[in-house]
Amino acid sequence: MAAPLGKLKFGLAFVLVFLVANGLFAQKLREHNAGPGEKMVPAGDGHAVPAQAGPIGQAVVTGNGINYNGGPVLKGNPVPIYIIWYGNWNGTGSNTQATVNLIDTFLGANALGGSGYERINTTYGDTTGNVSGNLQLSKQVFDTGSQGTRLRNSRISAAISAQLTSGALPTDPNGVYLFLTSSNVSESGFCTQFCGFHTSQTLNGADIKWAFIGNVDRCPSGCEIQTTGPNSPAAGVGGADGMVNVITHESEEAITDPDLNAWFDSAGNEDADKCNFKFGPTQTAANGARFNQTFAGHNWMMQMEWENSRGGGCDQTLGGPFFTN
Numbered sequence: 185m186a187a188p189l190g191k192l193k194f195g196l197a198f199v200l201v202f203l204v205a206n207g208l209f210a211q212k213l214r215e216h217n218a219g220p221g222e223k224m225v226p227a228g229d230g231h232a233v234p235a236q237a238g239p240i241g242q243a244v245v246t247g248n249g250i251n252y253n254g255g256p257v258l259k260g261n262p263v264p265i266y267i268i269w270y271g272n273w274n275g276t277g278s279n280t281q282a283t284v285n286l287i288d289t290f291l292g293a294n295a296l297g298g299s300g301y302e303r304i305n306t307t308y309g310d311t312t313g314n315v316s317g318n319l320q321l322s323k324q325v326f327d328t329g330s331q332g333t334r335l336r337n338s339r340i341s342a343a344i345s346a347q348l349t350s351g352a353l354p355t356d357p358n359g360v361y362l363f364l365t366s367s368n369v370s371e372s373g374f375c376t377q378f379c380g381f382h383t384s385q386t387l388n389g390a391d392i393k394w395a396f397i398g399n400v401d402r403c404p405s406g407c408e409i410q411t412t413g414p415n416s417p418a419a420g421v422g423g424a425d426g427m428v429n430v431i432t433h434e435s436e437e438a439i440t441d442p443d444l445n446a447w448f449d450s451a452g453n454e455d456a457d458k459c460n461f462k463f464g465p466t467q468t469a470a471n472g473a474r475f476n477q478t479f480a481g482h483n484w485m486m487q488m489e490w491e492n493s494r495g496g497g498c499d500q501t502l503g504g505p506f507f508t509n
């Protein structure tokens with residue numbers, strides 16, 4: 185689903201209509217956390233063999249507040265991540281190389297991929313295996329504005345497609361493409377209806393999974409949990425940390441529900457939607473910012489994820505305690 189706004193309040197019905205009309209899943213509204221509908225889905229013949237042995241349960245486990253709807257998950261180990269940095273990333277504020285470096289670190293080796301946090305995703309699978317819990321930045325490119333600064337979904341599709349057809353990025357149906365925009369770029373619905381979204385679409389002849397994540401410094405009141413993050417270069421420049429949070433949300437969902445037909449509950453909530461803008465216990469960094477994860481030499485403030493085991497709940501690490509906020 186689209187990453188819902190953190191603080192702005194919009195009618196859920198409107199959001200759902202928007203999503204259905206656009207065939208994508210956007211991050212949901214912060215205050216909406218639908219009670220998990222326990223609609224049981226038959227788990228195949230029960231003999232699926234996980235390609236990557238999950239730490240808990242089998243490839244398809246139901247009854248934990250989220251339903252399996254029959255579609256595939258991404259099982260790469262790691263799942264390759266591709267980034268298109270769109271707009272002006274040599275600007276001011278958080279539109280800088282420092283943000284590029286931070287997010288590269290976050291998605292690089294020995295960081296988010298393989299972390300106890302990402303391993304929550306291993307509780308999801310399909311009839312041929314589990315999610316590996318590992319992902320890693322594979323390649324990134326820069327597009328300073330081939331489609332202008334006022335985007336809509338068709339323009340994002342065109343910009344991604346251009347990278348595939350030119351060969352600048354591989355055409356990889358098993359990867360996730362993150363389209364990250366600088367804060368001077370608008371996208372229809374961004375900051376007014378959602379903070380990010382993911383979808384799948386045939387591009388260059390392949391089923392490509394892509395997500396839009398805008399620089400949330402465009403709308404800190406709606407899409408940032410705090411205006412100064414643990415990695416902010418200056419007070420009030422929280423865009424990079426805010427984008428990290430949305431990236432976790434959309435990448436989890438793009439892996440567990442890549443074609444929008446695998447894992448979501450009866451209300452349409454995917455795994456990250458069920459913990460949207462819920463962080464669990466936090467600590468305070470030297471600059472006063474809150475954080476709840478530490479790896480790769482940084483503190484991070486990232487929403488929890490729904491664990492599909494032990495009855496289901498939001499946690500910060502696989503097998504850790506569940507928290508409601």
Ligand SMILES: [Zn+2]
Nearest residue numbers: 185186210211
């Ligand atoms: Zn979502």
